[in-house]
Amino acid sequence: MKKLEKNPQLYRSLFKYSPDGICSLDRNGVLIDINPVLRSILGYSKEELTRMTYHTLIDSQYIDLANERFNLVLDGNIQYFETVCIRKNGDKIPLHITSIPIVVDGDISGVYVIAKDLSKEKEAYRLLEENEEKYRSLFEHNLDAVVELDLDGYYKDGNKKAEELTGFSKSELLNMPFSSLITKDTEKAHDDFEKIKSGSSIRVEQIMTDKNGNVFDLDVSAVPIRKHGEIAGAFSIARDVTEIKQSRKRINELAYTDQITGLPNRNWFYTEITNVITNTPKQMLAILTIDVDNFKEINDLFGHQIGDQALSLISSRLKKCVRSKDSISRVGGDEFIVITQNVKEEEITQLAKQFINKMNQPVLLQEHEVVVTISIGISLMDTADSSVDDLIRQSNQAMLLAKKIGKNNYQFYTKELHKKITRKQQIEWALRDAIEQDELSLVYQPQVDVVTDNITGMEALLRWNPAFGAVTPDEFIPIAEETGLILSIGEWVLREACRQIKKWEKQELPKVRVSVNVSARQFKDKHFPSKVRAIVEEEKVQPSDLEIEITESVMLDVEGASQLIQELKELGVKVAIDDFGTGYSSLNVMKSVEIDTLKIDKSMINDVSENDRMMCLLIAIIRLGKDLNTQVIIEGVETREQKELLKEYQVIAQGYFYSRPLPAGRLQQVWEKHGISAWRNL
Missing domain, CATH: 3.20.20.450 (EAL domain)
Known part of the structure; x- marks a missing residue:
């Protein structure tokens, strides 16, 4: 419970003190909450922004792209793209956008937007290409780490921020290749450097280790240096994004994790089952839909807070029964789903019995011993013919049959059950x-x-x-x-x-x-x-x-x-x-x-x-x-x-x-x- 209470504080802290602009939007694109950085970027007050939709802020040339990406996020897809916004004073400002779905109780209710101001980077690229000497001051005093590399990938120069970031002095850096600080995917880093030498600009994320052995994530933008029409090296601008990535990871975890039980949620389940069926279509796969019997009575008798505690206890017991090849999630209310692969019917039967026996042991709720029973429906796929929706529907129908014949039992989906259901429909x-x-x-x-x-x-x-x-x-x-x-x-x-x-x-x-x-x-x-x-x-x-x-x-x-x-x-x-x-x-x-x-x-x-x-x-x-x-x-x-x-x-x-x-x-x-x-x- 303390962990749950702490999460909103962590979120507000990230929201308020993030160096990037952050806002939340509802499903219609209306701005709901805007942090100070984004208000500063756009030049509007909070009261003005909360009366707008994002459409009024996007440059007309970019509105179609923004609409397309917004709809993709509402479908559950995280999006990264660049756009141009119009400030209150009419100025255009380039932004790098990260859009993340807001998931509440398994449903996407809106969108988080993280906006990074690209003005400095865009300006830096332009100025550095025009006149290296003219913008030396920008190089030295840039808030981000800026380094110069020769065609062999060795450091030729670096600003004060680069020294702080790497832990090495400028003199130490001048004897090192950039790859010596790259922690993983060095081969890809060399491939990226070759692209720069061929005249391309890149933006990548890299994992770097500093002089003291600290590992952190970098957001790196690199451009070729041209002298007299020839490429002579590269400028690289790097920013430590470790905290931002951790925050993104946490937001992603929130999107795919049930906050009451800590189990994966409905979003995760649909992603997981689709991947399982796509990657292993011919193996024996089973879905077990587990529904708590008479859970409403627990909520009515003890209240929803105790009901949530009961769900947490139930999930703990279920987790103890699943094996390494099983995946369990809470898909809503008092319903759980287990995916298990490479199993025989006898193993599934044994697993279902284990679930039921484990749950038949009393749980303590407000000093009262309560026996919580479950009903389980099981659907099997041993061919590539079944779809995700088929399997879920079949296991749910089998679960309803288990409830109908007395609860506290399990039932397999069979052809006979299919006939009965078809007849009923x-x-x-x-x-x-x-x-x-x-x-x-x-x-x-x-x-x-x-x-x-x-x-x-x-x-x-x-x-x-x-x-x-x-x-x-x-x-x-x-x-x-x-x-x-x-x-x-x-x-x-x-x-x-x-x-x-x-x-x-x-x-x-x-x-x-x-x-x-x-x-x-x-x-x-x-x-x-x-x-x-x-x-x-x-x-x-x-x-x-x-x-x-x-x-x-x-x-x-x-x-x-x-x-x-x-x-x-x-x-x-x-x-x-x-x-x-x-x-x-x-x-x-x-x-x-x-x-x-x-x-x-x-x-x-x-x-x-x-x-x-x-x-x-x-x-x-x-x-x-x-x-x-x-x-x-x-x-x-x-x-x-x-x-x-x-x-x-x-x-x-x-x-x-x-x-x-x-x-x-x-x-x-x-x-x-x-x-x-x-x-x-x-």
Whole structure:
């Protein structure tokens, strides 16, 4: 934490005291912060500059280049180039620009610019070429080290700054070749010197060792010396840029390092994985996406500061598991990615197990022992066919499967998983247009009094028949709920059921109540009662002819559920609890709200003739409903034996014994031609 607190101080110190101009820009090129050196270079005040974009400062001849380089930096590329700016007084000033992306939480939010004033160097080159003697004073008193080399590369002259920089006196330098101070890449240095001898000017970075053995970085500009039309040697101007390079390195580290865990970040990961795939496309490569289970609960319980500490502890444990051939990064939130190369599937399995076992050991957060679990998805590449995006997407999908089947486990991406995901995507995309394409329909299953055989109601059930073939409700309804499509589909069902009620009313068929299932997502919408009111009024049906079915699972929020049920009751709409007996939440609701119908789950009627305990439980629930003056419907009645068993308790039955769900048209024909008794023969 102290290290994190210190970083901004280091940054401000560099920003304020750098010998070069520094500024930061947002993604639109607006200047945000400008250090004193750059303000001095440009001749504007800070208030004036912060109202500008860089476009207003660049000479028109250079604006296209500046725009091109700015966009490259926004794509994550560090840029070096020269340009010309216009000072406030109208003077043109040449600058060498270093542009670096500003990365916050893995996203590039702007650009850092380091501007070096080239005016002195440009002027020095011109003056030295015009008249060596005239500018001797410039040579001696230059703020940068200036040396003269002969055609053999030996020092012929040097100013005071050159003596300070190298640690050697002028007399000592005159007996030395320049290459004797070069620490590395001496061959390249000789090649560069040959370019100067051929008439070219160069600007390079070199690493030099001084007389005392100190190693530092130099920014070197060199030009040929011409006398009487012939090249006689070279002038070299050198500046110690060790601190600047270290600062650049630190900025680069910040751009590619996660500040909470110290791990490489998302930017680094994408660069690394692209390099790995490009350089070694045929080897076995695996990506492991690791997501912390229920991490939001840690933040909610302890706060984000402790959450960050937890992430740091988690990353430390993960790092202890990775091997030399593995790379790990934090790509955002509570998600980590591991790249491992040259591995077999058994090794990957072992690594995943090691991650999980390591994390299953409790961590101490604010004196509380907390077990943090993880879910891992794994994708493999053993050919050159897969792209980076493919591998990441596949490992993420496998991770989501690991979460779905219980968390604290790992899953490999497989062809079967691909088929399931493809099928799910196909359903989701088609479901978005299902209403518009007129692919949805309702079927109705009668609810029959077991004593009189009179139909007392109908349950409306949703069916979907898209172009690629019918999809069962068990498959498409969970997807509709997950994506939120259930809200529009649910409204369609309510409206369609009301329209059918109105049609039967106009045809003077026996009046029955129609019940419609409502999903948990619909029921959690505080505007749901008003939507029901609007549909009932628009379709001109009696509210009491409509019954809303909700499952026990939607009533975990007892207070909220009671309020919505009460609002529906005030509309005159009937309310039923579906699948009663599979939970307990509805008992709490029933203490304060009058429920019209209890629908007992079909699991209760199965095997009651052979299970006395189940029969006792069923009877108790029926009596509870009767005592509360509530209609009781038994679902899943499929045999005459079950029907006869229920007669004694005077309940309503629903199931295949009476009818399977049928389209409204077929129900209408049976209603008209055969009457009630025909239900048994459908």
